[in-house]
Amino acid sequence: MTRKMTRYSLKSQATGWLLLMPAAVFLIAFTYYPTIATLAKSFFSQGTALRPSQFVGLENYASLLDDEVFWKVARNNIIYAGITIPISIALALLMAIWVNGRLPLRSLTRISYFTPTILPMIAVANIWLFFYTPEIGLLDQTLRGAGFNGHNWLGDPNTVLGCIIVVTIWKESGFFMIFYLAALQSLPPELEEAAKLEGASRWTYFRRVMFPLLMPTTLFVMINAVINSFKLVDHLFILTKGGPDNSSSLLLYYIYEVAFSFLDQAYASTLTVILLGALAAIAIAQFVFIDKKVHYQ
């Protein structure tokens, strides 16, 4: 009796595994294996034809600490994230509130705010390249019209990161707006009416009712924004290639350069491990600290 049952359940277990297999194969091949391989590689030296790869322990991590470019790129990325995330979220919320209200041509406005999101980042970068081009670019032409001198926006280490930040905000806030808009439309209008009757100004209503009720959306958007600020580097390829002098380079772009231009897979793996670790830490922190303040309906 028991034997039979075990056999039966063994058989059904096999079926279960078989059903799971296609998904598992892909997951392992494209997610788990690369992650573990990367982690492993970061402890080995880069092999060449003459010197095969060998275990070096934390040597790659030690050289990372001495790598000036790494620190510069990391600093760039923190500035980049620190500015793009709050501004694009704030803009998204503002635009969502604005297009959620009664205004003429409402759907047209909504679509025009959303358009940047539909465009691929490469296309966006090309558009902005046209804005930033010295002398003939839209920005310079406008400035010249107003009596200012032209400026090589992307060629100046002082302005280039700012330019990249503007492009990202332009692209991202429309995307986040959609989430806020959906959340706003699920808020019952009576809440605002009740608040109004109680004497609340629009600002009070926003601060005490609307914003707290949008917290789940804000959390979601924020995590996406953080991930994007490390993940989205397509525009660098078109606009600056990280230059001049790495002043617009971001972590992921640097990893790409190390791996495919300098062909140092081991060091690229080390950088990747650092990036993954940082992202994981941020995501966990967000869930732990902010989740407490979020009211889910």
Added chain:
Amino acid sequence: MSAIELSDIVKRWGETTAVDNVSFKIEDGDFVVLLGPSGCGKSTTLRMIAGLEDVTAGTMKLNGVDMTNVAPSKRRISMVFQSYALFPHLSVEENILFGLKVRKIPRDERATRLDKVAELVGLSTLLDRKPSQLSGGQRQRVALARAVIAENKICLMDEPLSNLDAKLRQDMRFEIRALQERLNMTVVYVTHDQAEAMSMADKVILMREGRIEQEGTPDELYNRPATVFAASFIGTPPMNLINTTTHDGAFVIEGENQTQVLETSLSEVLIGIRPEHISITDDQGIQAQLLSADYQGADTIVNGLIGTQKVLIRTPGRVAINKPLHARLSWNKDNVHVFKADTGARTELINAVSV
């Protein structure tokens, strides 16, 4: 000086006219019910009083002061919404105190008022809960408490009981009415439930398609309905409306043709008799057929036919009718209402005859 006074109020959305030339006055301390079928403009009227909806034309005064275009927050009006409109992320206490905090009432006073109001509506033990942790009836009380704590003289309620079950609705009717009397508030209460209106109101304003059909005490609406619509809207089951005709010079019920029911007749008229005013008798009275019976507990509603006209008869106790049977019906002429068939308006010029 009336607490609320509407003069020729109109509300239009493009082509649709939701409220059409409505005027009424509500006195201080009155409990007034806006009654009418779905879509007749009750909510719209209420929301215009609150200032949540712009007025297309007309004026609205509160205590003699023109408030037609004043912001809702400046009108000193409380409102209870059908959906309660509680803030889901705030506790019961914070919900109730929301308005006082916004209006910067000092902390001590907030606390004393909260104690009093929580006691009044029976929420003292639930103050730390979130709205999602409350039953429908408890949420209803929070909404009431939030409306009451502001100590505004005027309170508007839009179908506040429609999400509750029948038993709770009954209890809350009494509680709301008691609260209103105790705090001497002026309440405008919207409902499409005529029983609710009859049991709660000092005055009922019956609306139909954006206009006022009749305005009066529950008594007046029940005993002297001004129109066929008012007659058929008030009472469960509603008043019987019976077509009459002339036959051999007598004014009789269509298809019955024997018994005189009216002394005179001007033209086509309807007679209205409430089911509770018709009795089933053995010998005297008008010939009728009894078709079926609907037992309700305390009484039975009998489906009958006089000539070609359907009638409902309310009769005490339990009556079973298995197959159609002949009977006689009788009523007193004082209980007969006469309406003109063309306009539906009540007329006093024609007298009925008892049968």
